Amino acid sequence: MSSVYEELREAAELAAAPRRSPSRPLIRVDLSTSSIAAEADRLWEALQPLAAEHEADLMRVGTLGLSWLEPVVEVERPDGAGGGAVVYGPVRPEDAAEFLAAALGDHPAEDAARWLIGARTPTPGIPSLTDHPFWGPQERRLMRVMGLIDPESIDEAIAEGAYAALDRAVAMEPMAICDLVLSAGVGGRGGGGFPAGQKWKFLLGAPGPTKYLVCNADEGDPGAFVNRVLMESDPHLVIEGMAIAGKATGADYGFIYIRDEYPLSIERMQLALDQARERGLLGADIFGSGFDFDLEITRGAGSYVCGEETGLIASVEGIRGMPKIRPPFPAQQGVFSEPSNVNNTETYANVPLIVQHGDAWYRQFGTESDPGTKMFSISGALERPGILEVPFGMGMDELLLGCGGGPPDGHTPKGIQPGGPLGGLLPASDLGLKLERPPFTERGVLLGSGGLILFDERASAVDLTKYFSEFCEDESCGRCTTCHGGSQRLVEVLERIMHGDGRLEDLDRIGAIDKTLQNANCLHGQFTPYAVRGLVNYFREELDTHIDEKRDPARVAPGLTRYLITDPSDPRLEGAAALCPTACIARAPVEADDDTEEGEDGGEQAAALGDWQIDQPRCIHCDVCREVAPEAIRVEDRFLTTLSVV
Amino acid sequence: MERFAGLLQQLPRQQGEMLRALHLAQEELGWISRDAIRLIARHLRVSEAQVYGPATFYAEFRHSPPPKTLVTWCSGPSCRVVGGDRVRRIFEAEFGCRLGENTPDDELGLWLGQCNGTCEQAPMVWVNGRVVGPLTMVESVKLARRLKAGDDVIEWPQRPIKIAPATFVDAEATYGSAHGPGHAHGQEGAEESGR
Numbered sequence: 001m002s003s004v005y006e007e008l009r010e011a012a013e014l015a016a017a018p019r020r021s022p023s024r025p026l027i028r029v030d031l032s033t034s035s036i037a038a039e040a041d042r043l044w045e046a047l048q049p050l051a052a053e054h055e056a057d058l059m060r061v062g063t064l065g066l067s068w069l070e071p072v073v074e075v076e077r078p079d080g081a082g083g084g085a086v087v088y089g090p091v092r093p094e095d096a097a098e099f100l101a102a103a104l105g106d107h108p109a110e111d112a113a114r115w116l117i118g119a120r121t122p123t124p125g126i127p128s129l130t131d132h133p134f135w136g137p138q139e140r141r142l143m144r145v146m147g148l149i150d151p152e153s154i155d156e157a158i159a160e161g162a163y164a165a166l167d168r169a170v171a172m173e174p175m176a177i178c179d180l181v182l183s184a185g186v187g188g189r190g191g192g193g194f195p196a197g198q199k200w201k202f203l204l205g206a207p208g209p210t211k212y213l214v215c216n217a218d219e220g221d222p223g224a225f226v227n228r229v230l231m232e233s234d235p236h237l238v239i240e241g242m243a244i245a246g247k248a249t250g251a252d253y254g255f256i257y258i259r260d261e262y263p264l265s266i267e268r269m270q271l272a273l274d275q276a277r278e279r280g281l282l283g284a285d286i287f288g289s290g291f292d293f294d295l296e297i298t299r300g301a302g303s304y305v306c307g308e309e310t311g312l313i314a315s316v317e318g319i320r321g322m323p324k325i326r327p328p329f330p331a332q333q334g335v336f337s338e339p340s341n342v343n344n345t346e347t348y349a350n351v352p353l354i355v356q357h358g359d360a361w362y363r364q365f366g367t368e369s370d371p372g373t374k375m376f377s378i379s380g381a382l383e384r385p386g387i388l389e390v391p392f393g394m395g396m397d398e399l400l401l402g403c404g405g406g407p408p409d410g411h412t413p414k415g416i417q418p419g420g421p422l423g424g425l426l427p428a429s430d431l432g433l434k435l436e437r438p439p440f441t442e443r444g445v446l447l448g449s450g451g452l453i454l455f456d457e458r459a460s461a462v463d464l465t466k467y468f469s470e471f472c473e474d475e476s477c478g479r480c481t482t483c484h485g486g487s488q489r490l491v492e493v494l495e496r497i498m499h500g501d502g503r504l505e506d507l508d509r510i511g512a513i514d515k516t517l518q519n520a521n522c523l524h525g526q527f528t529p530y531a532v533r534g535l536v537n538y539f540r541e542e543l544d545t546h547i548d549e550k551r552d553p554a555r556v557a558p559g560l561t562r563y564l565i566t567d568p569s570d571p572r573l574e575g576a577a578a579l580c581p582t583a584c585i586a587r588a589p590v591e592a593d594d595d596t597e598e599g600e601d602g603g604e605q606a607a608a609l610g611d612w613q614i615d616q617p618r619c620i621h622c623d624v625c626r627e628v629a630p631e632a633i634r635v636e637d638r639f640l641t642t643l644s645v646v
Numbered sequence: 647m648e649r650f651a652g653l654l655q656q657l658p659r660q661q662g663e664m665l666r667a668l669h670l671a672q673e674e675l676g677w678i679s680r681d682a683i684r685l686i687a688r689h690l691r692v693s694e695a696q697v698y699g700p701a702t703f704y705a706e707f708r709h710s711p712p713p714k715t716l717v718t719w720c721s722g723p724s725c726r727v728v729g730g731d732r733v734r735r736i737f738e739a740e741f742g743c744r745l746g747e748n749t750p751d752d753e754l755g756l757w758l759g760q761c762n763g764t765c766e767q768a769p770m771v772w773v774n775g776r777v778v779g780p781l782t783m784v785e786s787v788k789l790a791r792r793l794k795a796g797d798d799v800i801e802w803p804q805r806p807i808k809i810a811p812a813t814f815v816d817a818e819a820t821y822g823s824a825h826g827p828g829h830a831h832g833q834e835g836a837e838e839s840g841r
Contacts, residue, residue, distance in 0.1 A: 037764040037777035075804045222722035225763025260669075260706045261762045301665055301704030302760065318664030319696075320703040336662070379724040379765030386766070417723060453765075461729040467726055528705075556731075579787045581739035620735045625782045 003342070007280060012158035018057070018152075020159060021078075025056035025104055028074040030089075030147060032063040032232045033225075033264050039093055040071035046096035047073075054104050062233020064147035066134065067386035074147070075103045076121075084123030088115035097365050099343065134384050135404045139365055139373045142349050143389045143501035146233040154275035157236040163281055165352035167257040169244040170289035170298045172355075178247035181351060185371040189226075189346035190216060190307070191419055191448040193370065195439050196347050202331035203249040207337035213245055213254035214335060214342040215359065216312055220259060220304035221420025222471075224451025226375040227345040229387050231258065232263035234349075235272035239295065241348030243282065244292040245353055249341055254293070255316050256345075259300040270297055277416040304421075304475035305524050323478040323522035337362055346375060365391035370436040380417070380453035390435070394511060394617040399432040400454050411456035419448020421468040421475075422527035424459060425534030444533055460554035461539035462546055466494040468531035476524065483525030487519040490532060500639060501560030502547035510536060550639040556619040564637045568611030569633030576625035578611065584618035585625055587611065647681065648796035654689050663690060663699055668707055677708040707759075713748040713755030715793050717741075718772040722761025730769040733786045737771070740790035754793060 019026060029035075029044050051058040056075075065070050069089035076085035086108060091099050095115075102111035107433045109116070109125040118129035126154040129135045131611070141147075148262045157163075169177055182197025203211055215238065219227040230238060242254050258266050284292045298316050305311045306321035313335050315321035329618050334340020350372060354362050363371040370392035376399060379385040383405030391397060396416065400406065407413055413428040424445030426433070429430045440447040455464065468548055473487035490513050493506050513527035535543055552560040565573065565585075577585040588610055612632075614625075654669055659665045667690065671682040678701050687694040687794055701707050719734050734745060737756050740750055748755040771789075772777025778789065 031685065032760060033765050034766065037767050037770075037779075067764075070766065103731065220760070222658065222761030223724050223763070223765060225761075225765075228763055261760050299665060299669055300706075301700075302703050302706035302762075315665070318661045318700065320699050322703075352815055377763060377765075379763075379768070380727050421723075456725040463724060463731075464726065467721075467723060471721075526792050579784060581787055581790070586649075593819070608692050622732045622736045622739070622783055622786075624657075624787050625738065627782060627784050 001164075002167050002287045003288070004280070005163065007362055008163070008281075009158055012155040014151070015155040016159035019059060019156060023078055025078070027051055027053065027056055027078040027100075028061040028076070030063050030070060030072040030074075030607040031060065031175055033228060033262070034063060034067045034282070035070040035072060036393045037263070038070040038090060040095035043091055043096055044072070046093045047100065050097055050100050054100055056100075056104060056530035060147060060152065062146045062151045063229055064385070065143065065387040065389075066117065066228070066384075066405060068384050072117070072147075073099070073115075074120065075105075075108075077104070079482075084121040084126070085438040086119045086126055087117045087121055088112060088130060089117055091115055096519065101134055108245070120426060126237075132645045133405065134386065134388065137217060137390060137394065137398060138388050139391050139541035140376055140389050141353055141373050142230065142234075142237065142346070142514050146229070151233050151235055153270055154236060154272065155280060157234070158279075159357070162236040163240050164636045166240050166243050166281070168285050169247050169355050173249045174250060175201075177244065177355065178204060180359055181248070181354055184362040185552060185610050186350045186354065186362070187370060187437075189350070189374070189449060190344035191423075196343055196351075199331070199341055199343070199504055200245060200249045202329070203251065203339055206331050207229070208339060210253075210338045212338055212340040213242055213249065213251045213333040213350055214309075214312060214316060214330075214340055215242055215254065215256040215345055216307060216309065216342055217256055217258040217262070217265065217345045218300050218303075218307045218312060218315075219262075219345075219449065220475075221423075221449055221451050221526065222367065222452045223377065223379050223417070224378045224420055224449050225387065226450040228262050228265050229375070229377070230345055230349055230527055231262070231269050231568060235269050236276065237349045237352060238269070238345055239272055239282070241277055242295060242408050243286070243293050245341070245343070245348060246352050247291055251341065252294070253290045254295045255298050256295060256337065257298045257300060257306070257312055257316060266297060266299055273297065275563075292560045303477075304471070305477045305522075306557070308522050308524055310522070311524075312342060313340065320477070322479045323524065325521050331638070346450070349520075364580070367393040367434070367436045369438050374435065374450060376450045377450055378404045378433070378452050378454070381411060381413070381456040383408050392436045393434050395431075396433050396435055396452070397436065397642045400452060404454065407454065407456040411458060412454055414457045414459060417453040417463060417464065417468075418451070419446035420451055421471045422446065422524070422530055423448045423451075424530035425464065425538060425603040436555040442553060444537060445530060448529070458554060458556075460552055460556045461535055461542050462494065462552070463554070463556050464497060465531045465535040469494055469528070472503065472524065472528040472531075476528075480521045480525060481521040482516055483522075483528065486520070486525065487514050487528050489513055490517075490529070491503045494532070496548050497543070498552070498557040500550040504547065506547060507536065507543075511640070555635045555637070560638050561614055561621060561635050563614055563619055563621065563625065564634055564636050565612050565614060565632060566634045567632040568613070570629050572629035573612040573625075576628040579628060581622060581624065582620055583617045584615040584620075585612055586615065588613045647675065650682065651685055655686060657689065659689060659691055660688060661692065664692075664697070665704075667695075668701055668704075672707060677710060697725065705760075710748065713752050714755065714771075716755045716757060717773055717774075717790075718757050718791065719745065720759050720761060720768070720770050720772070722768070724761065724765035725727060725769040728768050729783065730778075733769050733771065733781055733784055736783060736786045736822035738792050740787065740794060753796075811824045 062551045072089035073091045074087045105567045118132050119126040120129050142197045145160045178197045186196050187193035217227045282294050303321045308323045311321040311323040330340045365370045373389050377387045416426045416484040473491050476484040478484045517529045520526050555561045667686045682737035703730045723793045741754050
């Protein structure tokens, strides 16, 4: 331990002491994007005066990952009833007073039962968080201090051990760090899985005095929010990881490319950079070792393809983020044509842990192909969506059904969407797959960057595939015709199928487009057909029903369904008509009007006269009427000939 | 515009400052106007086309003034599997504009937003940057009508989020032992592995 670091740590521990071992109650409020979406900022304001009244301290923390219970509040009591740290949620801002009185009272287990989640540290009478299905199977390494420290205070991070690994690394030989990271086996967390140590060696061996590091925090995959949580809850881990990578590769400057959709991440990372610079943890001569390193943030502007490393580099340079053909690889010609290295945020975040604890420790968890732990963000049709960290190799069912609780309200899982729009689709029968790259690759999908979306029987696999294909079309940079033209044709075919115009030869056409797209210049185009390939391979029956029978089993495709009034006497139809966005529910004129669509339905027509009916061409299939009058309205297949068949 | 021109002068004259300059323009002016493009081009000493390229490539940059009340519809898959696309159709119908457009009077706008991972609120929209969700379809209609009526501050009562029933200790019984053998089961395994 260098004397500079030792001094820094002592000062930080002193500054952070009141929060690390509080002498009076300490209230930790989760303030992150997820919790603010659930009004944690209003709760924070409501708690300010209340905390003072109760002689308690209030602090801002990152997230514990229990997104479905946001806003989450932890109350740590040094003594008295429930003398431990207990996690509660969701605490609504309007309940703040009632909640605080209960949680700080003599019987928190009973009085605050409606908010109680579990005890993070042993607390008499309160079940431990480790018995919670969401928490129990986790191995929190990257997330160790998340939700405990203030992400806007460098003192708390240092007191918890931040920058100790950097202190160690600056005294190491660059090649030794690369070797260590390589033998730990940490792979690219963006989904590629390429060994980070190997990539670093390429950069270390590159000639020239100027080299750059780039951190890919352009987490564009919808449903993936691992990087966001890292940057919002423990930004110094990322900075430290990049600084160590700088030492290992000979780069002295880095860019953190954060997508514009993460304003809080940008804010907190910027603050963390400023604080680190102030303490001499960035800048010239770090820890008196002669190692110089600095970082800046590049704010993205909404482009998915900038998540591809050459696109990202172009974007850092300030031009359109269009990927280039590799080689030259970034290690040869990257940012501003200088040798560069691009890694995912989570990859960098793993580095301090490896330097601090060693490669053997790192390999305690995980599998041969993917050692270590991985943060996953789980969402979709789940009881408990959120973010967690588990060892590689865990069963997907354990994660999604165990931790995530499976679909709510007794719905049945239908499929999984791993790895974002380019990741593909898996059927529910593959829930048993182990969470590591090889089994996913074998099934023709990608594990990707950690987003897993479960969908149940209410969702249409065809509709999802169309969405992902549209997304890829929209986000194609346009450089190669293969990609932008291919994705356009793919969307056209899928749209036609969803409008009941599917043809038998469409399957061949999809196959041809798939084959063509594999020749696209970059991964964006090459991975675009993964979704449709998943549809053809695993949801064939559903696709065939669309094409052959012109029917959508999930009944979501507007082109294949229609809303019909089955009970024109239901009084709730009045309310449904009032809420219909297109005012397509109206009472039929007393004289028969044969021009309406309803007129073609034969039998029911006579009864419907003077009663409520739906003007089909104007109906947008929004489901509002059925929510209001579920017994009076039914979604039918559009191309069914007789109404009596359901 | 003068303020923007002044702030722009503080940026280094480097190609790499392009995105920063465009963000600055959008923050100061609300959108990227033709005049802003000219100013940026002059400052960074590149052609207007070299500014126009990135300004139109990146989805966040707008080329028309923002509406007074902006509804950003989350296009993410987590929203979509629980009815997100219906929410879009409702707002389009109620506002009378397509996704990505403003109403003719620029009072309301419906723009596309990318998933930022607040998926537990799905299906959701952002109203002037604030998350509103989870929305039922009826609530979507009501929200759209309130915004149309000029309610600009929306205190949207959030539904109490349902807490999963099996919260404690019976986790193992319900979902199988976390570290025991036999996890290679499919969806039925959830029930089978109870003990």
